[in-house]
Amino acid sequence: MIFATTLMLMGAMTLMLARLLRGPELYDRVLAVNSFGTKTVLFLCVFSFLIGRPDGVDIALLYALMNFIGTIAILKFFRYRALDVALSRMPSRNTRKKAGAKS
Amino acid sequence: MGAAKIAIAVSLLITMGVLWLALSGHFHDPLLLGFGLFSAAFCVFLAWRLHILDAETSPYHHIISLLVYLPWLMGEIIKTNIIVVRTVLSPDMILTPRLVRVKHLPRTDLARTIFANSITLTPGTVSIDMDADEIIVHALLKEMVNPADFANMAARSARAAGENPITTDEGKAS
Amino acid sequence: MSTVLEILHIARFGLAGVFLLGGGFFVLAGAIGVLRLPDFYTRLHAAGVTDTMGSTLILLGLMLIAGFTLLSVKLALVGLFLFLTSPTATHAVANAAHKAKLKPLLGTYRQTRKGDNEGGSQ
Incomplete structure (x- = not known):
């Protein structure tokens, strides 16, 4: 049954690659990459049980965090066209309120 | 210090x-x-x-109310998951996508965060944009934008964050 | 005594198998949905199916196989991270598309078996 789950995850990853290649918008591709990463995390967990080496779960843990950071980094890059934008310079709720009070 | x-x-x-x-x-x-x-x-x-040692770094005083909230959220997630999967896998796919504005948000930042995350976690509704007094929500089916459901979820997430909209004294006890 | 233990053993692995296959089904259904749904905002919902139900069921199944070990704690941590980060990532993608003025498909959309689509009326 672990093997069947591995096959199902691989099928789902293939479908997600198809969406990645077809996706008409940039955001479809980002969504596909993010979802592919989630499936990779699950695949690493299941596969480490399949081959009987539970070290893969540690890699899955790291991959879950890196997938999230990668998605946020891609979105930030395409919004600001740069990665070195300071957090304090991004418009937040407080600064918007202050700007509204000034004007 | x-x-x-x-x-x-x-x-x-x-x-x-x-x-x-x-x-x-x-x-x-x-x-x-x-x-x-x-x-x-x-x-x-x-x-x-980094000056990030504040009350948000250790959110342990809300843990009991969060543990009460979590089973209800899991039940909602299971219900909406089955609806979405049935819609997606049916051969004649009929969608009625809607874009609605949800008002009357909880007051504190933590309760708002829990509310917006709960909306996104239940498949079929995704919180798209958030402002000072409303959240824009995209829904897959028109049955999912019932305002009473959002009000119920907002009240529950406010209680999970230790904020009680009716009597302010009870929420602090847990 | 040993038969009771054996029944518990079989029940544990049977339940793990049901969880694993159920999780695999939800992951596949989410992937089919992402491929099949008509526009970006509706695809977000299908991706959410994989993130919530699929990952929870698969990790629960693996935790049943692992038993009370440190490995189960690690699997629970994987589940916790996915549970915390996936709505944030979904909201970030949706918010970026909304800020870039990507128009959602609204109204009623129908896709019949013959493949003729209609809908998208405002």
Whole structure:
């Protein structure tokens, strides 16, 4: 049954690659990459049980965090066209309120 | 550096230590345990240098109300999941996508965060944009934008964050 | 005594198998949905199916196989991270598309078996 789950995850990853290649918008591709990463995390967990080496779960843990950071980094890059934008310079709720009070 | 800040630092140190133990699995070697303690303390030092040691760093006083909220959220997630999967896999797919504005949000930032995350976690509704007094929600089916459901979820997430909209004294007790 | 233990053993692995296959089904259904749904905002919902139900069921199944070990704690941590980060990532993608003025498909959309689509009326 672990093997069947591995096959199902691989099928789902293939479908997600198809969406990645077809996706008409940039955001479809980002969504596909993010979802592919989630499936990779699950695949690493299941596969480490399949081959009987539970070290893969540690890699899955790291991959879950890196997938999230990668998605946020891609979105930030395409919004600001740069990665070195300071957090304090991004418009937040407080600064918007202050700007509204000034004007 | 007040007593409250030291309590937060100690609780963060304990959390980091437990996380290190769970991830490494070394329980006996004193040298490795010392290294683990050092790295946990170094993380707390970095957090102190970054000025992010505040009440949000150790959200442990809400943990009971959050544990009450979580089973209800899981039930909602299971219900909406089955609806979405049935819609997606049916051969004649009929969608009625809607874009609605949800008002009457909870007051505190934590309760708002829990509310918006709960909307996104239940498949079929995704919170797209958030403003000072409303959330824009995209829904897959028109049955999912019932305002009473959103009001119920908002009230429950407000209670989970320790905020009680009706009687303000009861929420602090837990 | 040993038969009771054996029944418990079989029940544990049977339940783990049901969880694993159920999780695999939800992951596949989410992937089919992402491929099949008509526009970006509706695809977000299908991706959410994988993130919530699929990952929870698969990790619960693996935790049943692992039993009370450190490995189960690690699997629970994987589940916790996915549970915390996936709505944030979904909201970030949706918010970026909304800020870039990507128009959602609204109204009623029908896709019949013959493949003729209609809908998208405002």
